[in-house]
Amino acid sequence: xxxxxxxxxxxxxxxxxxxxxxxxxxxxxxxxxxxxxxxxxxxxxxxxxxxxxxxxxxxxxxxxxxxxxxxxxxxxxxxxxxxxxxxxxxxxxxxxxxxxxxxxxxxxxxxxxxxxxxxxxxxxxxxxxxxxxxxxxxxxxxxxxxxxxxxxxxxxxxxxxxx
Amino acid sequence: xxxxxxxxxxxxxxxxxxxxxxxxxxxxxxxxxxxxxxxxxxxxxxxxxxxxxxxxxxxxxxxxxxxxxxxxxxxxxxxxxxxxxxxxxxxxxxxxxxxxxxxxxxxxxxxxxxxxxxxxxxxxxxxxxxxxxxxxxxxxxxxxxxxxxxxxxxxxxxxxxxxxxxxxxxxxxxxxxxxxxxxxxxxxxxxxxxxxxxxxxxxxxxxxxxxxxxxxxxxxxxxxxxxxxxxxxxxxxxxxxxxxxxxxxxxxxxxxxxxxxxxxxxxxxxxxxxxxxxxxxxxxxxxxxxxxxxxxxxxxxxxxxxxxxxxxxxxxxxxxxxxxxxxxxxxxxxxxxxxxxxxxxxxxxxxxxxxxxxxxxxxxxxxxxxxxxxxxxxxxxxxxxxxxxxxxxxxxxxxxxxxxxxxxxxxxxxxxxxxxxxxxxxxxxxxxxxxxxxxxxxxxxxxxxxxxxxxxxxxxxxxxxxxxxxxxxxxxxxxxxxxxxxxxxxxxxxxxxxxxxxxxxxxxxxxxxxxxxxxxxxxxxxxxxxxxxxxxxxxxxxxxxxxxxxxxxxxxxxxxx
Amino acid sequence: xxxxxxxxxxxxxxxxxxxxxxxxxxxxxxxxxxxxxxxxxxxxxxxxxxxxxxxxxxxxxxxxxxxxxxxxxxxxxxxxxxxxxxxxxxxxxxxxxxxxxxxxxxxxxxxxxxxxxxxxxxxxxxxxxxxxxxxxxxxxxxxxxxxxxxxxxxxxxxxxxxxxxxxxxxxxxxxxxxxxxxxxxxxxxxxxxxxxxxxxxxxxxxxxxxxxxxxxxxxxxxxxxxxxxxxxxxxxx
Ligand SMILES: Cc1cc2nc3c(=O)[nH]c(=O)nc-3n(C[C@H](O)[C@H](O)[C@H](O)COP(=O)(O)O)c2cc1C
Ligand code: SF4
Ligand code: SF4
Ligand code: FES
Ligand code: FES
Numbered sequence: 001x002x003x004x005x006x007x008x009x010x011x012x013x014x015x016x017x018x019x020x021x022x023x024x025x026x027x028x029x030x031x032x033x034x035x036x037x038x039x040x041x042x043x044x045x046x047x048x049x050x051x052x053x054x055x056x057x058x059x060x061x062x063x064x065x066x067x068x069x070x071x072x073x074x075x076x077x078x079x080x081x082x083x084x085x086x087x088x089x090x091x092x093x094x095x096x097x098x099x100x101x102x103x104x105x106x107x108x109x110x111x112x113x114x115x116x117x118x119x120x121x122x123x124x125x126x127x128x129x130x131x132x133x134x135x136x137x138x139x140x141x142x143x144x145x146x147x148x149x150x151x152x153x154x155x156x157x158x159x160x161x162x163x
Numbered sequence: 164x165x166x167x168x169x170x171x172x173x174x175x176x177x178x179x180x181x182x183x184x185x186x187x188x189x190x191x192x193x194x195x196x197x198x199x200x201x202x203x204x205x206x207x208x209x210x211x212x213x214x215x216x217x218x219x220x221x222x223x224x225x226x227x228x229x230x231x232x233x234x235x236x237x238x239x240x241x242x243x244x245x246x247x248x249x250x251x252x253x254x255x256x257x258x259x260x261x262x263x264x265x266x267x268x269x270x271x272x273x274x275x276x277x278x279x280x281x282x283x284x285x286x287x288x289x290x291x292x293x294x295x296x297x298x299x300x301x302x303x304x305x306x307x308x309x310x311x312x313x314x315x316x317x318x319x320x321x322x323x324x325x326x327x328x329x330x331x332x333x334x335x336x337x338x339x340x341x342x343x344x345x346x347x348x349x350x351x352x353x354x355x356x357x358x359x360x361x362x363x364x365x366x367x368x369x370x371x372x373x374x375x376x377x378x379x380x381x382x383x384x385x386x387x388x389x390x391x392x393x394x395x396x397x398x399x400x401x402x403x404x405x406x407x408x409x410x411x412x413x414x415x416x417x418x419x420x421x422x423x424x425x426x427x428x429x430x431x432x433x434x435x436x437x438x439x440x441x442x443x444x445x446x447x448x449x450x451x452x453x454x455x456x457x458x459x460x461x462x463x464x465x466x467x468x469x470x471x472x473x474x475x476x477x478x479x480x481x482x483x484x485x486x487x488x489x490x491x492x493x494x495x496x497x498x499x500x501x502x503x504x505x506x507x508x509x510x511x512x513x514x515x516x517x518x519x520x521x522x523x524x525x526x527x528x529x530x531x532x533x534x535x536x537x538x539x540x541x542x543x544x545x546x547x548x549x550x551x552x553x554x555x556x557x558x559x560x561x562x563x564x565x566x567x568x569x570x571x572x573x574x575x576x577x578x579x580x581x582x583x584x585x586x587x588x589x590x591x592x593x594x595x596x597x598x599x600x601x602x603x604x605x606x607x608x609x610x611x612x613x614x615x616x617x618x619x620x621x622x623x624x625x626x627x628x629x630x631x632x633x634x635x636x637x638x639x640x641x642x643x644x645x646x647x648x649x650x651x652x653x654x655x656x657x658x659x660x661x662x663x664x665x666x667x668x669x670x671x672x673x674x675x676x677x678x679x680x681x682x683x684x685x686x687x688x689x690x691x692x693x694x695x696x697x698x699x700x701x702x703x704x705x706x707x708x709x710x711x712x713x714x715x716x717x718x719x720x721x722x723x724x
Numbered sequence: 725x726x727x728x729x730x731x732x733x734x735x736x737x738x739x740x741x742x743x744x745x746x747x748x749x750x751x752x753x754x755x756x757x758x759x760x761x762x763x764x765x766x767x768x769x770x771x772x773x774x775x776x777x778x779x780x781x782x783x784x785x786x787x788x789x790x791x792x793x794x795x796x797x798x799x800x801x802x803x804x805x806x807x808x809x810x811x812x813x814x815x816x817x818x819x820x821x822x823x824x825x826x827x828x829x830x831x832x833x834x835x836x837x838x839x840x841x842x843x844x845x846x847x848x849x850x851x852x853x854x855x856x857x858x859x860x861x862x863x864x865x866x867x868x869x870x871x872x873x874x875x876x877x878x879x880x881x882x883x884x885x886x887x888x889x890x891x892x893x894x895x896x897x898x899x900x901x902x903x904x905x906x907x908x909x910x911x912x913x914x915x916x917x918x919x920x921x922x923x924x925x926x927x928x929x930x931x932x933x934x935x936x937x938x939x940x941x942x943x944x945x946x947x948x949x950x951x952x953x954x955x956x957x958x959x960x961x
């Protein structure tokens with residue numbers, strides 16, 4: 001089936017849009033490419049802003065309200081820029097019974113941020129995840145992409161403070 | 164929203180493999196699955212290869228393998244010739260390993276490895292820790308693609324389904340639906356285009372079996388899917404994998420590329436008319452997308468909300484076409500069954516649960532990690548003999564199976580054999596295979612609250628009983644945990660749990676009350692301690708004492724009219 | 725077209741292949757409650773009020789999305805089902821903030837009507853009471869999230885009939901909200917044609933016409949919506 005809508009131009013001449021565009025084109029610019037396209041945009045830009053959502057929706061011919069509905073349904077997508085560093089605390093079952101609660105409490109006490117918040121200086125975002133699949137290392141956290149296992153609250157807070 | 168776990172970028176490293184030109188006298192298998200990788204396992208591979216070369220050990224092979232099973236003690240290196248397993252290896256301190264490698268005698272036989280390994284029976288994970296997950300030759304060297312080639316050369320699709328039927332294989336993703344029955348429905352469904360989907364969403368918190376299989380033996384999944392596609396007349400396949408598993412995704416993509424190049428995927432596989440190709444689709448952090456109709460919606464680029472069944476995906480699935488959905492472990496069993504025969508597989512197991520099951524041991528247990536055991540092994544054997552018992556020798560309290568739809572089984576039932584049926588009789592559920600062991604430091608009401616919190620957080624919000632009911636259940640449990648509930652609240656909890664179970668649209672809502680039912684069944688005294696005595700026996704919950712003992716909302720509210 | 729015979733609450737009824745239990749019940753004057761169901765648009769089986777028992781199976785099925793089959797034995801009314809329906813209705817009331825006395829839909833609200841039919845007198849479950857918005861930015865209409873039960877009739881009507889797809893749902897679980905375009909105020913929506921169809925189908929007072937007096941008189945039936953009927957016939961429902 002031919003695509004009936006005109007393809008919009010990328011929001012800016014930032015080269016990263018090429019990656020997003022290519023990923024959509026490989027899937028025929030069809031509506032079912034929406035989630036893959038959002039992944040591509042988030043990988044490229046770190047988060048999804050309105051121009052990204054509009055661009056992806058218009059290219060794939062998906063109504064804006066549906067793009068927004070999808071982007072907000074999945075917890076992996078974020079519509080706000082994250083802090084310079086991120087710390088993902090696992091709150092899955094294995095980590096929960098091995099002290100994830102204490103880790104979150106420690107972070108809040110030590111750094112004054114709760115899950116889904118970023119420190120006022122924009123340095124660090126705290127996120128949570130339900131199981132990182134590293135349960136044998138419980139409690140596990142991911143700091144800037146690196147998994148750290150069997151970590152205590154105090155030790156972690158000290159590390160985060162040092163960043 | 165905006166939980167963004169793990170790194171979105173794939174972690175991929177070039178192989179650093181020392182391969183002897185002549186006979187291999189000794190080898191070092193370095194575990195490069197996620198858990199050990201996070202402890203710099205790849206540096207071990209690189210350094211070890213370099214140091215072997217420096218020490219002139221030209222007859223030593225250093226190779227990257229998938230999960231060696233004992234994740235808790237990682238990073239792990241195994242010398243398969245002697246069966247020695249080196250735990251907590253440091254990349255900067257490999258002297259001991261080099262010495263051991265030097266001293267291996269040619270033709271050495273492995274010595275027994277202790278109950279953690281000896282009591283296991285590896286079928287789905289037979290190659291785990293044995294093959295290099297990024298090498299097709301290695302996979303073929305261990306019997307890989309024999310099954311697919313035999314199927315394509317000698318069998319009809321009906322015969323393949325017959326073999327799977329006789330093996331007694333049932334779905335490993337949760338409910339244990341007979342695999343061959345599902346395959347037959349898809350094969351017989353009307354429609355030219357059919358799809359095969361591998362469910363690699365593995366959302367149960369505390370479960371990491373599928374992850375390890377994908378990271379350790381990705382070709383096996385591709386082979387299993389291809390056999391299934393042949394059996395149901397499908398030409399296209401998808402693997403729906405969690406985005407939180409970047410290493411698994413990277414290895415799958417590598418495996419797909421290598422298999423395509425070698426003619427095991429794509430058009431005219433193994434020079435027959437059979438055509439089948441596979442794509443990876445990423446999840447985006449929604450537990451409910453493990454439910455098959457939600458998964459299909461997600462592959463179609465939509466919000467991952469389930470829809471009522473029937474029609475089942477086997478009849479109306481992806482893009483409205485007949486679609487076969489099976490779990491990773493289900494597919495992992497298929498090549499072995501076709502290679503070794505249905506009778507062999509059916510000879511393992513208990514009752515209607517045939518074959519083996521992979522479990523992820525986690526929680527307050529010594530040997531956390533991945534194990535595969537014949538169905539019918541008792542919980543005690545799994546937790547004490549294989550799992551090494553409870554950390555610090557504390558008393559065992561319960562084992563949680565089946566994830567958020569499962570239940571907690573107390574010490575009295577440790578001698579029960581594990582099968583689909585027995586777990587249901589015990590008020591729990593096989594689920595995907597997570598086993599979380601709890602000791603006396605866990606409060607069972609708190610555990611029930613934890614799972615309810617999970618369910619309300621992951622509820623897709625489509626249907627009323629789950630969207631609203633899971634929150635109301637959580638509120639009641641929270642009230643109990645805080646010591647503010649009355650016995651009337653407990654009645655309310657049981658009544659509401661029943662409504663949510665019966666009325667919800669999909670398995671998430673229907674299963675959400677299970678942790679409540681099972682903890683009420685075995686640990687009602689803990690509920691009563693919180694409610695009547697206002698104390699938490701495990702000392703976990705913070706009891707909030709109200710100035711006067713009046714329960715918060717004792718008076719019913721009027722219906723607005 | 726194949727005709728099937730089946731039993732609903734012990735009565736022998738007939739319907740044609742592809743019809744839902746709800747359709748056949750409606751044709752035969754058997755009332756099965758349901759709030760997300762609206763003839764003319766696709767059913768989604770989400771409010772769960774229409775659950776019925778089929779042939780003694782322990783699993784309940786939503787009548788609006790379950791197709792009939794030959795010889796089906798359907799129980800649409802018994803004590804247990806009424807109890808479940810009351811609980812689900814109670815959940816809809818307690819999820820948001822329904823203050824009927826000051827609602828534009830008072831006395832012509834399908835939720836209110838349902839609670840009367842089910843003989844509900846009081847609530848026992850915990851009240852959730854979230855803080856949610858009222859959107860008065862549109863020049864003709866208003867949206868009060870306090871009264872939305874997320875039946876998504878508005879979303880489906882706007883998409884399937886008006887073809888504008890202004891509405892969709894955002895977030896998930898208890899945070900789920902209907903939303904226009906990119907979560908903008910309704911008045912700022914670039915796609916809304918101001919046709920008012922969504923307002924006409926809303927079962928509660930969540931979507932309303934501005935300037936309508938609060939508590940407008942006695943209960944009146946939903947006005948006949950010709951566009952809905954045309955669509956229904958086109959789709960052969
Ligand atoms: C809420 C929910 C979550 C699920 N999550 C998974 C999952 O993560 N992995 C999986 O394989 N099956 C999951 N399932 C089960 C699937 O719906 C489906 O039954 C399964 O993938 C079928 O494969 P099998 O027959 O091989 O078990 C889930 C079901 C529900 C209701
Ligand atoms: S039971 Fe829960 S997850 Fe399933 S459809 Fe209903 S709201 Fe969604
Ligand atoms: S606004 Fe009205 S029609 Fe739309 S979802 Fe809410 S209750 Fe239903
Ligand atoms: S529960 Fe934390 S990694 Fe699995
Ligand atoms: S009318 Fe059937 S579920 Fe709402």
